[in-house]
Amino acid sequence: MTTRRFVVQPRGLAPLRVTLLVPLLSVLAALLVGALFLALTGNSPWSVYSKMVDTAFGSSRGVSETLISATPLILTGVAAAVAFKMLVWNIGGEGQLLFGAISAAGVGIWLGDGTPAALAMPAVILAGAAGGAVWASFAAVPRVYLGTNEIITTLMLNFIALNLMNYLVLGSFSPWRDPESTQFPQGRPIPEGARIPEFFNRLDYGIFVAVGVAILAWVLIVRTRWGFEVRVVGDSAEAARYSGIKVPRKILGVFLFSGAAAGLAGSLLVAGILGKMDPRSLDLGLGFTGIIVAALARLNPLAVIPVAVLMGALNNAGPALQSIGVPSATVRMLQGAILVFAVAGEFFIANRVVRPEKLVATTPATGDAAA
């Protein structure tokens, strides 16, 4: 008897508890793997994890710092979620964030001290979004009009933006560099008037901009005609062309929106917590962490918000680990492991693994014949 022990059955639509449980289990599994590595290197996983929770959420200051770390991640998370959902592989959130920061700082410095805050602040913030979109367009335009593989171009643009930022501050005497910093080059501060005010410890109002963009992304995709067309394109470009949707324009729009969101993350950092374009504080892999956020949020812009807070908490806790002799890279390893498990978890959201006798019909077997 050749009876099979397990059968993989694709689900039509996973029940809500599965879609919630799988990401949660991904995080738990990653923590277990992390515990293994910590134990192997002679650290106590328990004390490391409790230190992390304490740093991220144990005090009002901890919470505000966690939210500060979450702000750019909401935006890079939305950037990745929106793009990936449409099968636009924008891996360039990193570069778009950096170029957004360059643009924002540039506009802030160019406007100078005299500009009223009501003008300077929006100008700096929007400059970041525009910069991110411009940087994305270098990959988006060739992708849309020539079919150029965007995975590689967006990746390469990350390194170019990074080197450009370093050049502007560390490698030259550009307007972005603080002329007073000679020994250790620093970014030139933007005018105080262009800075976003703080309201909860060091947390500034930028977080509301980030949350607003996440909500906007959701509304655009789910509730508008444009979003409907974009969803058709993401599902099947053939079906989109067939129903008269201009596919190139939609892909371009999604790509630029994604770039703008990542660029906005850069300008909120410059106009918010940093106050200048500081290469050391910007080169943190926020774009890549955004991909983790998006994957764990299952590409849903609204789910990006809580997931970004979780990742922000990890980022916030990293440096504190050094005080107990554990490398802050522990956090990066954990985040990577979370993504690995979240990706694998997609299989269990898409499929049921069951014994053959428990197979259930997902489609009526006699739908045709009875018609």
Add this chain to the structure above:
Amino acid sequence: MNDSVLILTIFAAIGLGTPLVFATVGEILTERSGVLNLGVQGMMLVGAVAGFWATFKTGNVFLGVIAAIVAGAAISLIHGFSSVTLRVSQIVSGLALTIFGTGLSEFIGRAGTPALVGSPSRATFSPILEGGIADWPIVGPLIFGHDVLVYLSWLVVAGASYYLFHTKLGLSLRAVGEDPASADAAGVNVTRYRYAHVVLGGALSGLGGAYFSLVLVPSWQDDLIGGAGWIAIALVIVASWRPWRALFAAYLFGAAGRVNFTLQTLEISAPSNLLAMIPFVLAIVAMLVLTSGKRARLLGAPAALGVPYAREQR
């Protein structure tokens, strides 16, 4: 003549190009099986740190190389499982591998006592075939006087090329990457081929990473390899999935990465940050030229690249 700028540049290009050769040929073999692995960067970093760690512990650089190969192969299994068995998006799975590998390498580099970061290199590879023959005009410095891994990389290229185009396994591999359903129906085990070549790619990436930590740098620090892993993925396309072309493309990018050095030799000064962009700009230009429009089809990408195969899917 042998110390002309051109010869010196090529010699330097071979050095910087060698890790790219390993990683690119590895990724070619993986992609020929129809699996896109964007985890090269992560696998190289894990290989680099593992190679440095083993050499640091044992003082034996050959053990370091073996550790790098094993580590690269081991971590590639994550992608193999996700993309072949679970059939999730290969793009996202590869990115996950890179992000995890990067974090893991940083963790390993700092978690032990003493930390690998800042530790001195205990052994490296030295050039072989030096002396008389290496002084032959032009060919001498180009062919002789490299370290043993450079010669190994040439063997890998030749072997991979012969394997792909002149052996039964290579024929089956190409069929799996082109049309897994047909290969399967012809009796080729698609799953086994895909796993094997993901792991082979991981091993070669690990080896490529170790070339940084054992020969080029040689030491360990965070993000030691720059963007070499990403460049390797671009090189696969530049090389149109052919090992010999990968060799020359890797050296071209090696030269691009060494423009700094060349300009120094010529006593020209230029900002290093801008020079560091050159390989990445070159990669974009290559993509624009090669993968745009109708030319993309002539490149000969495996037709089933990135597409999961499920036999019983209808």
Add this chain to the structure above:
Amino acid sequence: MTLRSESPALDLRGISKAFYGVKANDDVDFELRQGEVHALLGENGAGKSTLCSIIAGLYRPDTGTMHVYGEPAHFRSPKDAFAAGIGMVYQHFRLVNNLTVAENMVLGNADLRMRYSDVDIERQTHEIGNRYGLPVDPQARIWQLSVGEQQRVEILKQLQRNARILILDEPTAVLTPQESDQLFRTVRQMADEGRAVILVSHKLHEIKQVSDRVTVLRHGRRVGEPVATADATPRELAAMMVGHDLVLPTRDPNEHLGDVVLSIQDLRVRNDRGLEAVRGVSLDVRRGEIVGIAGVAGNGQRELAYAIAGLRRPVAGTIALDGVDITGTSVTSRIARGIGYVPQNRLGMGLAPGLTTEENLGLKAYRKPPFSRGPFLVPKTFKDVGAQLIDEYDIRGVRPGLPIRLLSGGNLQKALIAREVTQQHSVLVARSPTRGLDVGATGAVRNLLLRERDGGVGVLLISEDLDELLALSDRLLVLFEGRIVGELTSDEADPARLGLLMAGHVEETA
């Protein structure tokens, strides 16, 4: 393994196999004797291909046993099936397009040496082709071959592996009637040599022509015992296949022939490779008639349909709708002007697989109220209109929030046609609208097309299925290599004449 002459070539007992929770095979018994041609008859979706794929080792049954020449067999992959002497020619050929004929011949063959030379394998291919009177060019790449030639490679591949049991899955689906006759001679010859052949088909005349016995499948189950072909009439077989006497709807003469609604002049269209695939086609479609376009796949049907739908700009020629030239207009404008299009690729082109049924039903009307207001969608309209169409067109299996791809083929097609015909329209282009559907769904789709015609719409039916064309068309045009090589009225048309035209034999005009 000792060959006992009394044991059957194949003996399957109690085979079950489910996909997506639906049983494709349910407790099926099947026996194949040595030296016979055994037809496996059943309509689309009856489980024939699944059963064959199980025999060929591609699918593993959920339950059941199999014996090959009396020995128990547990195949884990096609490789195991080869070793047992079983070879299968799939309906969709399993050849690697970018490899050469010779490379495909040896692919996966256990006898191939680890290091081989191209010259050797090309010589072997040449020899085996000659031995069986099926010549092929060993150096050609598969994509360069015609469909008939590709099938030849598939059969040779199995012969080279000494397959003693050969499975042919719907082998004539892509052939002209004349090519089919040639194939059947080869099949007969193979059986006479002592091989056992399973012939999968849903065409009764083929089964009568070539097979010794017939096993009928319906809804995944075997119907009765296998019967000797000679003892069964086509009518009896049809009844076994369908379950009851079911007559498909056919055309009555059209009574309200109106004005020309679609007029095409000297149309030239390129294919994906940049070659001209439609090479000077002119035709008219009147309101209230169904014009059938017959032809073997790949003779320009796709490009012709694309050009009419606005998906591909023609190189030359004009397309006019109600006398207005629309050659240069966009897809959107053609939708608005009233061209409905039912593409061959219903899931992926006609329907977006991952969207819900309601969203798909709104896929052409969403731009205007009541589906959208300003830039925003109106979800309630999608829901209400969706519910109404689902009810009116009897689309089954729809559940809220589920992607449409989970529907069966027949229900997908009903949804697609429902959407197309509820747009304001005067022309309907339909490509192979009943392909892959079972008898019930085929009848429903045919009725919808006839209702369109009677409602005064001009229908252009582009199909490779002669039965479908003959049953529905008021006029038939034959497309061969991008040209119209013949026009027949419904009275003049018969399969033999059409077959000749489809193969490029242009009739002498008297």
